[in-house]
Amino acid sequence: MQVHLTEEEKKNAREELFELLKIPSVSADPDYSEAVHEAAKWVANSLDKAGAEQVEIIPTAGYPIVYAEKMIDPNAPTVLVYGHYDVQPPDPTELWDNPPFEPVIQPTKIHPEGAIFARGACDDKGQMFMHIKAFEWMLRNHALHCNVKFMIEGEEEVGSDNLEDFVKNYRERLDCDVILISDTGMISNQQPSITTGLRGLSYMEVTVTGPNRDLHSGLYGGAVANPINVLAKMIAQLHDDQNRITIPGFYDKVEELSKKEREEMGKAPFDLEDYKSALDLSDVQGEEGYTTAERQSIRPTLDVNGIWGGYTGEGAKTVIASKAHAKISMRLVPHQNWEEISALFAQHFKAIAPKGVRVEVNAHHGGTPYVTPIDHTGYQAAHKAYHDTFGVEPFPQRGGGSIPIVALFEEVLNVKSVLMGFGLDSDAIHSPNEHFGLFNFYKGISTIPLFYKYYADLNRS
Ligand code: BES
Ligand code: MN
Ligand code: MN
Numbered sequence: 316m317q318v319h320l321t322e323e324e325k326k327n328a329r330e331e332l333f334e335l336l337k338i339p340s341v342s343a344d345p346d347y348s349e350a351v352h353e354a355a356k357w358v359a360n361s362l363d364k365a366g367a368e369q370v371e372i373i374p375t376a377g378y379p380i381v382y383a384e385k386m387i388d389p390n391a392p393t394v395l396v397y398g399h400y401d402v403q404p405p406d407p408t409e410l411w412d413n414p415p416f417e418p419v420i421q422p423t424k425i426h427p428e429g430a431i432f433a434r435g436a437c438d439d440k441g442q443m444f445m446h447i448k449a450f451e452w453m454l455r456n457h458a459l460h461c462n463v464k465f466m467i468e469g470e471e472e473v474g475s476d477n478l479e480d481f482v483k484n485y486r487e488r489l490d491c492d493v494i495l496i497s498d499t500g501m502i503s504n505q506q507p508s509i510t511t512g513l514r515g516l517s518y519m520e521v522t523v524t525g526p527n528r529d530l531h532s533g534l535y536g537g538a539v540a541n542p543i544n545v546l547a548k549m550i551a552q553l554h555d556d557q558n559r560i561t562i563p564g565f566y567d568k569v570e571e572l573s574k575k576e577r578e579e580m581g582k583a584p585f586d587l588e589d590y591k592s593a594l595d596l597s598d599v600q601g602e603e604g605y606t607t608a609e610r611q612s613i614r615p616t617l618d619v620n621g622i623w624g625g626y627t628g629e630g631a632k633t634v635i636a637s638k639a640h641a642k643i644s645m646r647l648v649p650h651q652n653w654e655e656i657s658a659l660f661a662q663h664f665k666a667i668a669p670k671g672v673r674v675e676v677n678a679h680h681g682g683t684p685y686v687t688p689i690d691h692t693g694y695q696a697a698h699k700a701y702h703d704t705f706g707v708e709p710f711p712q713r714g715g716g717s718i719p720i721v722a723l724f725e726e727v728l729n730v731k732s733v734l735m736g737f738g739l740d741s742d743a744i745h746s747p748n749e750h751f752g753l754f755n756f757y758k759g760i761s762t763i764p765l766f767y768k769y770y771a772d773l774n775r776s
Pocket of ligand 3: 403
Protein backbone atom coordinates (compact mmCIF):
# COMPACT_ATOMS: atom_id res chain seq x y z
CA MET A 316 0.00 0.00 0.00
CA GLN A 317 1.19 3.50 -0.80
CA VAL A 318 -0.22 6.63 0.67
CA HIS A 319 0.05 9.48 -1.75
CA LEU A 320 -1.48 12.76 -0.71
CA THR A 321 -2.67 14.95 -3.55
CA GLU A 322 -1.92 18.70 -3.54
CA GLU A 323 -5.63 19.21 -2.86
CA GLU A 324 -5.54 16.89 0.16
CA LYS A 325 -2.45 18.64 1.51
CA LYS A 326 -4.03 22.04 1.08
CA ASN A 327 -7.22 21.00 2.88
CA ALA A 328 -5.30 19.44 5.75
CA ARG A 329 -3.20 22.58 6.12
CA GLU A 330 -6.11 24.98 5.97
CA GLU A 331 -8.18 23.00 8.43
CA LEU A 332 -5.29 22.82 10.88
CA PHE A 333 -4.96 26.61 10.61
CA GLU A 334 -8.55 26.94 11.86
CA LEU A 335 -7.75 24.89 14.95
CA LEU A 336 -4.50 26.77 15.57
CA LYS A 337 -6.40 30.06 15.60
CA ILE A 338 -8.32 28.94 18.70
CA PRO A 339 -6.23 29.95 21.76
CA SER A 340 -6.96 26.86 23.87
CA VAL A 341 -4.55 27.58 26.72
CA SER A 342 -5.57 25.22 29.52
CA ALA A 343 -3.39 26.83 32.21
CA ASP A 344 -5.07 30.23 32.10
CA PRO A 345 -8.78 30.57 33.03
CA ASP A 346 -9.03 33.66 30.80
CA TYR A 347 -8.91 31.32 27.80
CA SER A 348 -11.54 28.90 29.10
CA GLU A 349 -14.08 29.68 26.38
CA ALA A 350 -11.49 29.00 23.70
CA VAL A 351 -10.56 25.67 25.25
CA HIS A 352 -14.21 24.58 25.00
CA GLU A 353 -14.36 25.90 21.45
CA ALA A 354 -11.33 23.78 20.51
CA ALA A 355 -13.08 20.68 21.88
CA LYS A 356 -16.11 21.44 19.68
CA TRP A 357 -13.86 21.99 16.70
CA VAL A 358 -12.18 18.60 17.19
CA ALA A 359 -15.52 16.83 17.62
CA ASN A 360 -16.86 18.44 14.47
CA SER A 361 -13.75 17.53 12.54
CA LEU A 362 -13.99 13.87 13.63
CA ASP A 363 -17.62 13.86 12.59
CA LYS A 364 -16.79 15.26 9.14
CA ALA A 365 -14.00 12.70 8.77
CA GLY A 366 -16.53 9.88 9.17
CA ALA A 367 -16.25 8.93 12.84
CA GLU A 368 -19.28 7.69 14.77
CA GLN A 369 -20.51 8.15 18.37
CA VAL A 370 -18.79 11.54 18.42
CA GLU A 371 -19.23 12.96 21.88
CA ILE A 372 -17.90 15.85 23.96
CA ILE A 373 -17.75 14.32 27.41
CA PRO A 374 -17.61 16.78 30.29
CA THR A 375 -15.20 16.28 33.20
CA ALA A 376 -14.58 18.33 36.34
CA GLY A 377 -12.19 20.31 34.11
CA TYR A 378 -12.09 20.53 30.31
CA PRO A 379 -14.01 17.96 28.26
CA ILE A 380 -12.73 14.89 26.48
CA VAL A 381 -13.65 14.38 22.85
CA TYR A 382 -14.52 10.77 22.11
CA ALA A 383 -15.31 9.18 18.75
CA GLU A 384 -15.03 5.77 17.15
CA LYS A 385 -15.37 3.74 14.00
CA MET A 386 -15.98 0.06 14.53
CA ILE A 387 -15.52 -1.88 11.32
CA ASP A 388 -15.31 -5.50 12.44
CA PRO A 389 -15.53 -7.14 15.88
CA ASN A 390 -12.68 -9.46 14.92
CA ALA A 391 -10.32 -6.68 13.88
CA PRO A 392 -7.90 -5.20 16.41
CA THR A 393 -8.83 -1.88 17.98
CA VAL A 394 -6.53 1.14 18.03
CA LEU A 395 -7.17 3.95 20.53
CA VAL A 396 -5.77 7.30 19.42
CA TYR A 397 -4.89 9.72 22.21
CA GLY A 398 -3.94 13.36 21.77
CA HIS A 399 -4.56 16.78 23.30
CA TYR A 400 -6.22 19.92 21.98
CA ASP A 401 -4.98 22.22 24.75
CA VAL A 402 -1.75 24.18 24.41
CA GLN A 403 0.87 25.85 26.58
CA PRO A 404 0.54 29.57 27.33
CA PRO A 405 2.16 31.61 24.55
CA ASP A 406 4.22 33.87 26.79
CA PRO A 407 6.52 35.62 26.47
CA THR A 408 4.47 36.81 23.49
CA GLU A 409 6.90 39.63 22.62
CA LEU A 410 9.46 37.01 21.57
CA TRP A 411 7.24 35.61 18.80
CA ASP A 412 8.01 36.80 15.26
CA ASN A 413 4.31 36.37 14.44
CA PRO A 414 1.34 36.35 16.84
CA PRO A 415 1.07 32.85 18.40
CA PHE A 416 -2.54 32.29 17.35
CA GLU A 417 -2.24 33.62 13.80
CA PRO A 418 -0.56 30.70 12.02
CA VAL A 419 1.82 31.43 9.14
CA ILE A 420 4.02 29.24 6.95
CA GLN A 421 7.68 30.13 6.77
CA PRO A 422 10.78 28.24 5.67
CA THR A 423 13.58 27.48 8.14
CA LYS A 424 17.01 25.92 7.71
CA ILE A 425 15.69 22.56 8.88
CA HIS A 426 12.32 22.95 7.13
CA PRO A 427 13.21 24.43 3.70
CA GLU A 428 9.76 23.46 2.36
CA GLY A 429 8.12 25.51 5.11
CA ALA A 430 6.90 25.12 8.66
CA ILE A 431 3.65 26.18 10.33
CA PHE A 432 4.38 28.68 13.10
CA ALA A 433 1.79 28.86 15.90
CA ARG A 434 1.33 27.77 19.50
CA GLY A 435 0.29 24.10 19.36
CA ALA A 436 1.48 23.60 15.77
CA CYS A 437 3.57 20.64 16.90
CA ASP A 438 2.41 20.11 20.52
CA ASP A 439 -0.09 18.75 19.95
CA LYS A 440 -2.71 20.14 17.57
CA GLY A 441 -0.69 19.50 14.41
CA GLN A 442 0.29 15.99 15.43
CA MET A 443 -3.15 15.11 16.78
CA PHE A 444 -4.81 16.38 13.61
CA MET A 445 -2.60 14.12 11.43
CA HIS A 446 -4.58 11.23 12.95
CA ILE A 447 -7.92 12.70 11.96
CA LYS A 448 -6.72 13.31 8.39
CA ALA A 449 -5.13 9.84 8.16
CA PHE A 450 -8.38 8.32 9.42
CA GLU A 451 -10.36 10.26 6.82
CA TRP A 452 -7.93 9.13 4.12
CA MET A 453 -8.28 5.48 5.14
CA LEU A 454 -12.07 5.64 5.06
CA ARG A 455 -12.08 7.34 1.68
CA ASN A 456 -9.66 4.80 0.26
CA HIS A 457 -11.22 1.72 1.90
CA ALA A 458 -7.94 1.15 3.70
CA LEU A 459 -9.11 1.01 7.32
CA HIS A 460 -8.55 -2.49 8.67
CA CYS A 461 -8.69 -1.78 12.40
CA ASN A 462 -11.40 -0.45 14.66
CA VAL A 463 -10.52 3.03 15.81
CA LYS A 464 -11.37 5.00 18.93
CA PHE A 465 -10.35 8.60 19.51
CA MET A 466 -9.85 10.16 22.89
CA ILE A 467 -8.63 13.74 22.69
CA GLU A 468 -8.25 15.64 25.96
CA GLY A 469 -7.91 19.29 26.93
CA GLU A 470 -5.84 19.22 30.11
CA GLU A 471 -2.57 17.55 29.12
CA GLU A 472 -0.49 20.67 29.57
CA VAL A 473 -1.77 21.12 33.12
CA GLY A 474 -1.25 17.56 34.31
CA SER A 475 -4.37 15.68 33.06
CA ASP A 476 -5.95 15.88 36.50
CA ASN A 477 -9.36 14.59 35.45
CA LEU A 478 -8.21 11.91 33.07
CA GLU A 479 -7.60 9.22 35.65
CA ASP A 480 -11.24 9.20 36.74
CA PHE A 481 -12.36 9.34 33.13
CA VAL A 482 -10.25 6.35 32.11
CA LYS A 483 -11.47 4.38 35.12
CA ASN A 484 -15.14 5.27 34.54
CA TYR A 485 -15.01 4.62 30.79
CA ARG A 486 -12.79 1.57 30.98
CA GLU A 487 -15.12 -0.53 28.82
CA ARG A 488 -15.67 2.06 26.18
CA LEU A 489 -11.90 2.58 25.94
CA ASP A 490 -11.22 -1.14 25.57
CA CYS A 491 -8.57 -1.57 22.85
CA ASP A 492 -5.49 -3.53 21.79
CA VAL A 493 -3.03 -0.69 21.47
CA ILE A 494 -2.88 3.06 22.07
CA LEU A 495 -1.42 5.27 19.38
CA ILE A 496 -0.03 8.70 20.20
CA SER A 497 1.74 11.37 18.19
CA ASP A 498 2.93 13.80 20.85
CA THR A 499 6.70 13.27 20.81
CA GLY A 500 9.52 13.80 18.33
CA MET A 501 12.05 12.02 16.16
CA ILE A 502 15.78 12.44 15.48
CA SER A 503 15.57 14.29 12.16
CA ASN A 504 13.69 14.36 8.89
CA GLN A 505 16.34 12.10 7.37
CA GLN A 506 16.55 9.75 10.35
CA PRO A 507 13.21 8.86 11.93
CA SER A 508 12.99 7.35 15.39
CA ILE A 509 10.22 5.96 17.54
CA THR A 510 9.99 7.04 21.17
CA THR A 511 10.18 3.96 23.38
CA GLY A 512 10.18 5.71 26.72
CA LEU A 513 8.89 8.74 28.58
CA ARG A 514 10.23 10.10 31.82
CA GLY A 515 8.08 10.50 34.88
CA LEU A 516 7.66 13.76 36.71
CA SER A 517 7.53 15.07 40.23
CA TYR A 518 6.74 18.77 40.49
CA MET A 519 7.27 20.74 43.70
CA GLU A 520 6.81 24.28 44.91
CA VAL A 521 8.78 25.62 47.85
CA THR A 522 8.52 28.75 49.98
CA VAL A 523 11.18 30.01 52.35
CA THR A 524 9.96 32.53 54.93
CA GLY A 525 12.27 34.66 57.02
CA PRO A 526 11.09 37.80 58.86
CA ASN A 527 7.37 38.50 59.11
CA ARG A 528 7.61 41.51 56.74
CA ASP A 529 9.91 42.95 54.10
CA LEU A 530 12.78 44.79 55.78
CA HIS A 531 15.15 47.68 55.05
CA SER A 532 18.31 45.86 53.94
CA GLY A 533 20.53 48.45 55.58
CA LEU A 534 18.87 48.32 58.95
CA TYR A 535 18.50 44.55 59.09
CA GLY A 536 20.90 43.21 56.44
CA GLY A 537 23.52 40.84 57.83
CA ALA A 538 21.60 40.27 61.04
CA VAL A 539 18.68 38.10 59.86
CA ALA A 540 18.44 35.27 57.34
CA ASN A 541 17.59 36.57 53.87
CA PRO A 542 15.08 34.05 52.42
CA ILE A 543 16.31 34.60 48.87
CA ASN A 544 19.96 34.02 49.84
CA VAL A 545 18.90 30.95 51.79
CA LEU A 546 16.76 29.55 48.98
CA ALA A 547 19.59 30.00 46.47
CA LYS A 548 22.00 28.17 48.78
CA MET A 549 19.54 25.35 49.42
CA ILE A 550 18.91 24.90 45.70
CA ALA A 551 22.64 24.87 45.03
CA GLN A 552 23.02 22.01 47.49
CA LEU A 553 20.62 19.79 45.54
CA HIS A 554 23.43 18.79 43.12
CA ASP A 555 26.94 17.68 44.00
CA ASP A 556 30.20 18.29 42.09
CA GLN A 557 29.42 15.42 39.72
CA ASN A 558 26.01 16.93 39.06
CA ARG A 559 24.31 14.10 40.85
CA ILE A 560 21.20 14.83 42.88
CA THR A 561 21.93 14.83 46.61
CA ILE A 562 18.52 13.86 47.95
CA PRO A 563 19.08 10.72 50.05
CA GLY A 564 17.44 7.69 48.39
CA PHE A 565 16.81 9.52 45.12
CA TYR A 566 18.71 6.99 43.00
CA ASP A 567 17.75 3.88 44.96
CA LYS A 568 15.26 2.55 42.42
CA VAL A 569 16.72 4.03 39.25
CA GLU A 570 16.95 1.45 36.48
CA GLU A 571 20.61 1.06 35.52
CA LEU A 572 20.97 0.00 31.91
CA SER A 573 23.48 -2.66 30.94
CA LYS A 574 26.59 -1.69 29.01
CA LYS A 575 25.13 -3.47 25.99
CA GLU A 576 21.86 -1.54 26.17
CA ARG A 577 23.76 1.71 26.46
CA GLU A 578 25.91 0.78 23.47
CA GLU A 579 22.80 -0.06 21.46
CA MET A 580 21.31 3.33 22.36
CA GLY A 581 24.55 5.09 21.53
CA LYS A 582 24.19 4.00 17.90
CA ALA A 583 21.48 6.58 17.27
CA PRO A 584 23.08 9.53 15.50
CA PHE A 585 23.81 12.49 17.77
CA ASP A 586 26.13 15.37 16.95
CA LEU A 587 27.26 17.25 20.03
CA GLU A 588 28.64 20.17 18.02
CA ASP A 589 25.32 20.65 16.22
CA TYR A 590 23.52 20.36 19.52
CA LYS A 591 25.65 23.08 21.11
CA SER A 592 25.52 25.41 18.16
CA ALA A 593 21.73 25.11 17.85
CA LEU A 594 21.50 26.41 21.44
CA ASP A 595 24.43 28.85 21.26
CA LEU A 596 26.20 27.02 24.05
CA SER A 597 29.97 26.80 24.49
CA ASP A 598 29.60 23.56 26.42
CA VAL A 599 27.05 21.13 27.80
CA GLN A 600 26.60 20.20 31.45
CA GLY A 601 25.16 17.22 33.29
CA GLU A 602 25.66 14.14 35.37
CA GLU A 603 29.19 12.83 35.15
CA GLY A 604 29.66 9.47 33.46
CA TYR A 605 26.78 9.84 30.99
CA THR A 606 26.51 11.21 27.46
CA THR A 607 24.23 14.10 26.58
CA ALA A 608 21.76 11.72 24.93
CA GLU A 609 21.70 9.57 28.08
CA ARG A 610 21.38 12.56 30.39
CA GLN A 611 18.24 13.64 28.61
CA SER A 612 16.54 10.25 28.47
CA ILE A 613 17.62 7.43 30.79
CA ARG A 614 18.82 9.55 33.74
CA PRO A 615 16.68 11.39 36.29
CA THR A 616 17.10 15.15 36.69
CA LEU A 617 16.19 18.05 38.96
CA ASP A 618 15.59 21.54 37.59
CA VAL A 619 14.36 24.83 38.95
CA ASN A 620 11.58 26.00 36.64
CA GLY A 621 11.00 29.37 38.23
CA ILE A 622 12.24 31.39 41.17
CA TRP A 623 10.89 34.61 42.58
CA GLY A 624 10.80 36.96 45.52
CA GLY A 625 11.95 40.43 46.51
CA TYR A 626 12.13 43.41 44.25
CA THR A 627 12.27 42.77 40.47
CA GLY A 628 10.92 46.07 39.13
CA GLU A 629 12.73 49.00 37.52
CA GLY A 630 15.75 50.49 39.24
CA ALA A 631 16.95 49.48 42.69
CA LYS A 632 15.16 48.92 45.97
CA THR A 633 17.13 48.02 49.08
CA VAL A 634 15.04 45.35 50.68
CA ILE A 635 15.17 41.98 52.38
CA ALA A 636 12.05 40.09 51.31
CA SER A 637 10.00 38.18 53.81
CA LYS A 638 9.53 35.28 51.40
CA ALA A 639 11.25 33.51 48.50
CA HIS A 640 9.69 30.92 46.22
CA ALA A 641 10.72 28.35 43.63
CA LYS A 642 9.11 25.76 41.39
CA ILE A 643 11.28 22.68 41.11
CA SER A 644 10.64 19.65 38.93
CA MET A 645 12.30 16.27 38.74
CA ARG A 646 12.20 14.02 35.68
CA LEU A 647 12.09 10.40 36.68
CA VAL A 648 13.13 7.16 35.01
CA PRO A 649 11.76 3.61 35.22
CA HIS A 650 11.12 2.19 38.68
CA GLN A 651 11.19 5.58 40.41
CA ASN A 652 7.84 6.34 42.00
CA TRP A 653 6.83 9.99 41.82
CA GLU A 654 4.96 10.07 45.10
CA GLU A 655 7.93 8.54 46.87
CA ILE A 656 10.32 10.99 45.21
CA SER A 657 8.10 13.95 46.11
CA ALA A 658 8.17 12.81 49.74
CA LEU A 659 11.97 12.33 49.70
CA PHE A 660 12.38 15.80 48.25
CA ALA A 661 10.13 17.41 50.87
CA GLN A 662 11.90 15.65 53.71
CA HIS A 663 15.36 16.57 52.44
CA PHE A 664 14.52 20.16 51.57
CA LYS A 665 13.19 20.78 55.06
CA ALA A 666 16.20 19.03 56.58
CA ILE A 667 18.72 21.31 54.87
CA ALA A 668 16.98 24.53 55.91
CA PRO A 669 19.18 26.65 58.18
CA LYS A 670 17.94 28.12 61.44
CA GLY A 671 16.07 31.38 61.16
CA VAL A 672 13.76 30.47 58.26
CA ARG A 673 10.62 28.40 57.80
CA VAL A 674 10.30 26.13 54.79
CA GLU A 675 7.09 25.00 53.17
CA VAL A 676 7.05 22.33 50.46
CA ASN A 677 4.05 21.47 48.31
CA ALA A 678 3.75 18.79 45.63
CA HIS A 679 2.01 19.57 42.34
CA HIS A 680 1.15 16.87 39.80
CA GLY A 681 3.31 13.89 39.08
CA GLY A 682 3.66 11.17 36.51
CA THR A 683 5.03 7.67 36.21
CA PRO A 684 7.79 6.83 33.70
CA TYR A 685 6.94 4.55 30.79
CA VAL A 686 8.69 2.17 28.38
CA THR A 687 7.37 0.48 25.19
CA PRO A 688 9.05 -2.89 24.57
CA ILE A 689 10.38 -3.14 21.01
CA ASP A 690 9.03 -6.68 20.59
CA HIS A 691 5.46 -5.39 20.92
CA THR A 692 3.47 -5.72 17.66
CA GLY A 693 2.52 -2.06 17.96
CA TYR A 694 6.16 -1.04 17.95
CA GLN A 695 6.86 -3.39 15.05
CA ALA A 696 3.98 -2.01 13.01
CA ALA A 697 5.25 1.51 13.61
CA HIS A 698 8.77 0.45 12.65
CA LYS A 699 7.58 -0.95 9.31
CA ALA A 700 5.44 2.10 8.64
CA TYR A 701 8.32 4.58 9.14
CA HIS A 702 10.64 2.34 7.14
CA ASP A 703 8.22 2.46 4.20
CA THR A 704 7.66 6.21 4.16
CA PHE A 705 11.17 7.41 5.07
CA GLY A 706 13.09 4.71 3.23
CA VAL A 707 15.36 4.10 6.24
CA GLU A 708 14.89 2.11 9.42
CA PRO A 709 13.79 4.13 12.44
CA PHE A 710 15.78 3.95 15.69
CA PRO A 711 14.09 3.20 18.99
CA GLN A 712 14.76 6.13 21.31
CA ARG A 713 13.88 6.93 24.91
CA GLY A 714 12.37 10.39 25.17
CA GLY A 715 13.07 12.94 27.89
CA GLY A 716 9.59 14.45 28.16
CA SER A 717 6.58 13.18 30.03
CA ILE A 718 3.02 12.19 29.13
CA PRO A 719 1.80 10.98 32.51
CA ILE A 720 -1.37 9.44 31.13
CA VAL A 721 0.59 6.80 29.21
CA ALA A 722 1.62 4.90 32.36
CA LEU A 723 -1.93 5.25 33.62
CA PHE A 724 -3.30 3.66 30.43
CA GLU A 725 -1.12 0.67 31.12
CA GLU A 726 -2.17 0.52 34.76
CA VAL A 727 -5.91 0.88 34.21
CA LEU A 728 -6.47 -0.55 30.73
CA ASN A 729 -3.47 -2.88 30.68
CA VAL A 730 -2.61 -1.66 27.18
CA LYS A 731 0.72 -0.47 25.76
CA SER A 732 1.15 2.81 23.93
CA VAL A 733 3.08 3.37 20.73
CA LEU A 734 4.60 6.83 20.46
CA MET A 735 4.71 7.76 16.79
CA GLY A 736 6.02 11.30 17.02
CA PHE A 737 6.86 13.43 14.00
CA GLY A 738 8.13 16.60 15.68
CA LEU A 739 11.75 17.70 16.00
CA ASP A 740 13.50 19.01 19.12
CA SER A 741 14.17 22.20 17.19
CA ASP A 742 10.41 22.80 16.70
CA ALA A 743 10.44 24.93 19.87
CA ILE A 744 7.49 23.36 21.66
CA HIS A 745 6.52 25.30 24.79
CA SER A 746 8.77 28.16 23.51
CA PRO A 747 8.16 31.26 21.41
CA ASN A 748 7.96 30.53 17.67
CA GLU A 749 6.77 26.95 18.04
CA HIS A 750 6.48 25.37 14.61
CA PHE A 751 5.82 22.11 12.79
CA GLY A 752 7.36 21.26 9.42
CA LEU A 753 4.98 20.76 6.51
CA PHE A 754 7.16 17.79 5.53
CA ASN A 755 6.56 16.32 9.02
CA PHE A 756 2.83 17.06 8.95
CA TYR A 757 2.29 15.35 5.58
CA LYS A 758 4.69 12.52 6.46
CA GLY A 759 2.66 11.86 9.58
CA ILE A 760 -0.59 11.70 7.63
CA SER A 761 0.92 9.26 5.15
CA THR A 762 2.74 7.08 7.70
CA ILE A 763 -0.21 6.54 10.07
CA PRO A 764 -2.33 4.49 7.60
CA LEU A 765 0.61 2.12 7.18
CA PHE A 766 0.71 1.62 10.93
CA TYR A 767 -2.93 0.48 10.81
CA LYS A 768 -2.23 -1.83 7.90
CA TYR A 769 0.77 -3.53 9.54
CA TYR A 770 -0.88 -3.62 12.93
CA ALA A 771 -3.89 -5.41 11.42
CA ASP A 772 -1.56 -7.84 9.59
CA LEU A 773 0.32 -8.66 12.79
CA ASN A 774 -2.83 -9.04 14.90
CA ARG A 775 -5.33 -10.82 12.68
CA SER A 776 -7.49 -13.13 14.79
N1 BES B 1 4.12 16.46 24.16
C1 BES B 1 4.73 16.80 25.39
C2 BES B 1 5.67 15.75 25.93
C3 BES B 1 6.85 15.34 25.07
C4 BES B 1 7.37 16.19 24.10
C5 BES B 1 7.42 14.12 25.25
C6 BES B 1 8.44 15.80 23.33
C7 BES B 1 8.51 13.73 24.51
C8 BES B 1 9.01 14.58 23.52
C9 BES B 1 3.64 17.09 26.42
O1 BES B 1 2.64 17.92 25.88
C10 BES B 1 4.24 17.83 27.58
O2 BES B 1 4.62 18.94 27.42
N2 BES B 1 4.29 17.19 28.76
C11 BES B 1 4.74 17.84 29.96
C12 BES B 1 4.22 17.14 31.16
C13 BES B 1 2.88 17.62 31.68
C14 BES B 1 2.56 16.92 32.99
C15 BES B 1 2.79 19.10 31.82
C16 BES B 1 6.24 17.81 30.05
O3 BES B 1 6.90 16.88 29.55
O4 BES B 1 6.76 18.75 30.66
MN1 MN C 1 2.02 17.29 24.07
MN1 MN D 1 3.43 20.00 25.93
